[in-house]
Amino acid sequence: MKFIFMGTPEFAVPMLEKLNTLGDVDLVVSQEDKRKGRGKKLKETPVKIKAKELALEVFQPENVNSKESVEKLKSHEPDIIVVVAYGQLLTEEILQIPKRYIINIHASLLPKLRGAAPINRSIIEGFDKTGVSLMKVEKGLDTGAVSHVKEIEIDGMNAGELEDKLAILGSNLLEEFIKEAEVKEIEFIPQDDSQMTYAEKINKETLNLDFNKNSKEVVNLIRGLSPKYGARFYYKDMLYKIYDACAIENKDDVEAGTILKAKDELVIKTLDGAISVKEVQAPGKRAMAISDFLRGNSFEEGYKLGGK
Structure with a gap:
C-alpha cells in the first residue's frame, strides 16, 4: 500500500519508522521548521530529520x-494517510483524499483526554493508566471512531518516560492496523462522548507549583511536566524549577510552602505532608541532583515559598 505520513514531534518518529517497513511511504508532511534557542537557529522537526535519514520526500x-497543498497530497494518491501529532486541523477535502483510510494515533484511552497534552495531563491528573488509541480522522478534535487501543500502567513515570513508552506502543498499534487492513476492512467503533474529557494545552499557569495542594498532587505536577518544562516556584524573587521529587510524611504545624530542610536535602511542606526534591534547576543553570545543587547553593530553612 501507498502511505502519506503526517507528523511533527519526536513522539511521531517511531511510527514513521514503523510505517516505512510496512509499505511505500510516498510523502512525509511535517510542520515548518522553527527558530529555537538563544541563537534563534532554524531547527528541523524531528519527523523531518528522520524522513531525510530514510530518504523520503518531505513537504512542509x-x-x-x-489549494496548492491539497493538490500536492492528491497527486500522491495514497491508500492510507497516517496522522500523528501533526499540529494542524484537516479540512474535509483532505479527509476524502485517501482511497481507504485517514487515521490518527492519539496518546490516550479515548474518549478520555482528547486534545493537545494527553501525556502530561494523564500524569498531572493522577491517572493509574493511559495508552494509545487509533481512530479515524474527522472534523472534530479527536472525536473519530476507534479501531485499536493499547493500555499501559503509568507506574511513577514522568512525561518524557511515558512518551517514549507510548511511542513504541503506538508503533505496534499501527503495525497491527496496517497488517489487518491488508486483508480485510477495519471495524471502527464510535466513541462514547458522554465519557469525554479534555487534555488542555500546557500553559504558563500550569507550570506553577501550589504547595497548598496535597503531596501526591504536587508530585504529579512535577512528574507531568518533566523533563520538558519543569514545575516552577519562586525563592526570594528568583525562579527555580523542580524536575523530580517524592512525597514524604510530615506533620509539622507550619504553612504549606515552608522550607523544612535545606542542608543535605530539600524538603518543602505541602497541605498534607511534604515533598523531598530530587532534581532542581536554578536560574540560568542546568538541572542538578539536589545533593550536587546544595553543595554550591543554599535555601533558608523556615522560608515560606510563594508566587511572584
Missing part, C-alpha cells in the same frame, strides 16, 4: 489546507 506547508 505553512497551511496544509491551502
Whole structure:
C-alpha cells in the first residue's frame, strides 16, 4: 500500500519508522521548521530529520489546507494517510483524499483526554493508566471512531518516560492496523462522548507549583511536566524549577510552602505532608541532583515559598 505520513514531534518518529517497513511511504508532511534557542537557529522537526535519514520526500506547508497543498497530497494518491501529532486541523477535502483510510494515533484511552497534552495531563491528573488509541480522522478534535487501543500502567513515570513508552506502543498499534487492513476492512467503533474529557494545552499557569495542594498532587505536577518544562516556584524573587521529587510524611504545624530542610536535602511542606526534591534547576543553570545543587547553593530553612 501507498502511505502519506503526517507528523511533527519526536513522539511521531517511531511510527514513521514503523510505517516505512510496512509499505511505500510516498510523502512525509511535517510542520515548518522553527527558530529555537538563544541563537534563534532554524531547527528541523524531528519527523523531518528522520524522513531525510530514510530518504523520503518531505513537504512542509505553512497551511496544509491551502489549494496548492491539497493538490500536492492528491497527486500522491495514497491508500492510507497516517496522522500523528501533526499540529494542524484537516479540512474535509483532505479527509476524502485517501482511497481507504485517514487515521490518527492519539496518546490516550479515548474518549478520555482528547486534545493537545494527553501525556502530561494523564500524569498531572493522577491517572493509574493511559495508552494509545487509533481512530479515524474527522472534523472534530479527536472525536473519530476507534479501531485499536493499547493500555499501559503509568507506574511513577514522568512525561518524557511515558512518551517514549507510548511511542513504541503506538508503533505496534499501527503495525497491527496496517497488517489487518491488508486483508480485510477495519471495524471502527464510535466513541462514547458522554465519557469525554479534555487534555488542555500546557500553559504558563500550569507550570506553577501550589504547595497548598496535597503531596501526591504536587508530585504529579512535577512528574507531568518533566523533563520538558519543569514545575516552577519562586525563592526570594528568583525562579527555580523542580524536575523530580517524592512525597514524604510530615506533620509539622507550619504553612504549606515552608522550607523544612535545606542542608543535605530539600524538603518543602505541602497541605498534607511534604515533598523531598530530587532534581532542581536554578536560574540560568542546568538541572542538578539536589545533593550536587546544595553543595554550591543554599535555601533558608523556615522560608515560606510563594508566587511572584
